[in-house]
Amino acid sequence: MQTRYVFVTGGVVSGLGKGAVAASIGKLMQLRGFKVDMIKIDPYLNVDPGTLNPVEHGEVFVCEEVWEFEPAPGYRFTIAEIDQDFGTYERFLDVNMHPSNNITSGQVYLSVILKERMGEYLGRTIQVIPHVTEEIKRRIRAVAERSRPDVLVVEVGGTVGDIEAMPFLEAIRQFRLEYPPGYTALVHVTLVPYLSSLGQLKTKPTQHSVKELQSMGLQPDVVIGRSDRPLPEDIRRKIALYSSVPLEAVFSDPDLESVYLLPVVLEEQGLGDYLCRVLRLDGRLDAARFEEWRRVAERFVKYSEEVVVAMPGKYTMIQDSYISINEALSHAGAHLGAKVKRLYIEAEDIEENPEKVREVLDSSHGILLTPGFGSRGVEGMIQAARYALDTGKPFLGICFGAQLLFVAFMRYRVGLAGAHSTEIDPETPHPVVDLLPEQKGVAFKGGTMRLGAHPVKVVPGTRLFEAYKSELIYERFRHRYHINPAYRELAERHGLVVSSTDPSGRIINSIEVAGDAWIVGVQFHPEFKSRPARPSPVYLEFLKAALRYKRARGG
Template sequence: MTTKYIFVTGGVVSSIGKGICVASIGRILKSRGLSVSVVKLDPYLNVDPGTMSPYQHGEVFVTKDGGETDLDLGHYERFIDVDLTRSSNLTAGQVYMTLIARERRGDFLGGTIQTVPHVTNEIKAHLTDLAGESDVDVVVVEVGGTVGDIEGLPFLEAIRQMRKDVGRNNVCYVHLTLLPYITGAEELKTKPTQHSVKELRSIGIQPDALICRSDFPISDSIKEKLSLFCDVDGEAVVPLETVDNVYEVPLILENAGLGDYIVSLLNLGGHPRDLSEWSRMVERMQQPKGSLPIAIVGKYVEYPDSYLSVREALRHAGTAHDKDVEIKWVHSEDIERDGPEIHLDGVSGIVVPGGFGQRGVEGMIDAVHYARETNLPYLGLCLGMQVMVIDWARHVLGLEGANSSELDPDTLHPVIHIMPDQEAVTDMGGTMRLGGYPCRPQKNTLTLSAYRDEEVEERHRHRFEVNNHYRENLEKSGMIMGGLSPDGKLVETAEVAGHPFMVGVQFHPEFRSRPNRPHPLFCEFIAQSVKTIGKALSSLFPLTQSKRVAEQRVSANRPVQQTAFK
């Protein structure tokens, strides 16, 4: 079957859920037995979001092949349950960099390089190449930004041309727009949508379907009005009212008839639809048996999208245990200022996610120390594992000033240091240890108990690792290296002996969690956190059990080497 293309554009305002709608369309099509791939077209001139501030762009989602991509790819993977590659995120920066490199090589034989046809041809070639490589029935394409943005015009022109290139019956245009509610008039207004569609039509794109976002129900009369003025079939005007649970969106769009309309328009065949499993999952999310307070201690918590996949992975695992995970966002700098007790009292577990730079790290270390001394379940992700090792080195091994050489290049005890193959790296973008790497859980560890597999693959994004010069003493004192690289040289997970659940991982398991298949490490963390609900910390376990176990191990293996390794 010829690959079909669905292009999703946005109008009126940004941040109304275009990524969620694209992911939902993918889920709807997959429920009919169709194979689906997804692409995000980003008009910004950055080559990728890897060097962009989390405050501006949110998290960087890492694909299995090491692509640093837009966070919307996380939505795509979670909803459609596919593993995408770096090819699923194309930025204007990538397009122009490729064209300029070709021009410098002389590929254009001295010809003038122009937006049309050269830039648009590069965009179209990327889409058709992806379709050929992935061999899928449908490619769903999200065009970032809104119609009318000057930087997005080359992308809109490229998708306009696609209908001519691949055939009119192989392309569907879906436009997502906002129906604002005017309080004074007490009604939803369609005029912004009409102007947005007019702008789209002015560059040659007539939308086949409208998804209309609103905070209030959309009446039939409004749908009829939009159908008339925007020249869209009545059944293709799809209302999408704001919901609390984004995983409801595929069910809403399906019930509104969008799936049937797209299948008919693109002649995709009579595949039976089956969203029953997804429906049961959503129902379970909406009927939890109590809540579970979990603290995320980070340095970017003012902008929760910086930890989007972590939040969703906790939610997935909470659903598996019939709990509504209530996230308490705790800024690590607040812990530095006030101490951990005032900010972490009453939570059932602590997560310290990834991050870069020195700011707020001491607060993360204090949070680790609090979790270890109170036996509160702890899950450390990337930097969250590194601060766990630093806390142990300082307070159990007694290595004063132990640190990461990233955070303190002059530390006498760099228990975390740069990976050898990263020492000569000077470029910032795409140069870290990125993408999927194997990890082998070790026997008799929480890591193996969670995974139940002798080898797993997880996605990485880091330059620093546990310093093997300190590894023997860390292990002798009660820190367990629960997962290693296949050659045994890299510590992938670390655990604390005598603690109910204190696990740090050098990778990012949150990227592989799915709402219908929660990640096993998050599931085990939530399972242990559930046991703390309604109990005073002092009654959970002996207050300093992990410390006593560590001290006993240190005593049994003295002297502990405290040589500085640089």
């Protein structure tokens, strides 16, 4: 069957949850037996989000595979770091996304400019139309050719009207003209705000957004109204009238207790069947698989108890910085029938007001020390790790968090004053965390870390083995520094356990502290592989430990 394409655009404001809508469309097609793949278009000029600040852009998601992006012969860039929406795609579809499915303006323009420099366009003036738009269409088709999906969902980042998104929208306009009717569909997600002062939903922002889309030659097939409540029929009729779509093509995307309920809500409104008609697909919903998804989604809103997790970190001002961690905690909590309450603690606050932050840590049942880069707030994060070592409170350190656990252990258990990471203090007398050997001398920052999935050799009898129940696992990495193996023997004499390494034993992949307390640090990012129906094993064990801690204290 020839691939069908569903393009998803957004209007009015960013942050509407367009990625969740796109993933839900993919899920509804998947539940009809179609093979689904997804593309995210990001109009920023970065080649990938790997060097973006999480506070500005949110989490950087890491793929299982690493892609060698070759924009022109002789030029090659490693890409495994992609947009955070791919985490949503993977969690909804339970598939591993390929890095080439993230198309950025940086990649597109780099390809066009390098080809021009090499003479591929010799004699021609290079312009947005046709050269940039042709490169965009080529990249979309390349994904379809590689994975051969029945349905390819293409989400366009940003909002209609953004200058940087215009070439992509023009490419989609051309793309739709090049295919016969029934091979493409355009879904527009837009805001329908509720004005409490009037007690009314307002459709004017949606009207203007659709008009902007139409001015670029794009007529939506479906309009999805994002609001804090379901859209009543009169509002849907008004949107249909001004958007030039049938009433049955207007759908409501209300606030939900769990994002995993969105496919259920959209399916019950008829979105799956309507898209099948637009795409001329004979697809029948698999009722058993749909009900299974509903049961999984409903676990996220039915709890028998609550567990509190403190999350000291460097990027707590925007929760999207930790979206995969938050979802992994939710997956584990739903599996255990526990609602996870997160206490975000800005690392610098620990340094500035240690007593107040200690009160917050005291009120939690577990501590998750988050990933990060750079020196800001590091001493505060080290003190949070020291708190766990002193109190025995369940602790999970992820990547940078694991490295800082090791720093705290070497300072306060082993007694190495001034022990530090060379990332933070290049002159430290005890470089207990140091650059990986292959990272020394690296000049370019983008795409040069240890990236993608790597084999992890787990030591039997450890807490990590208890979680995974396997001596060989594969997890995803994103780091440039690592726990220095030169200090391993000294640390082990004081009660540290190296619970996993790479197959050669050269790279330490995880550590834990001997004794009754559940204190674990992992260099990898297990949250990237957590799924709603299949929680990450180490997150699951961490929450089990936190619940035991709570119950032991009469919580």
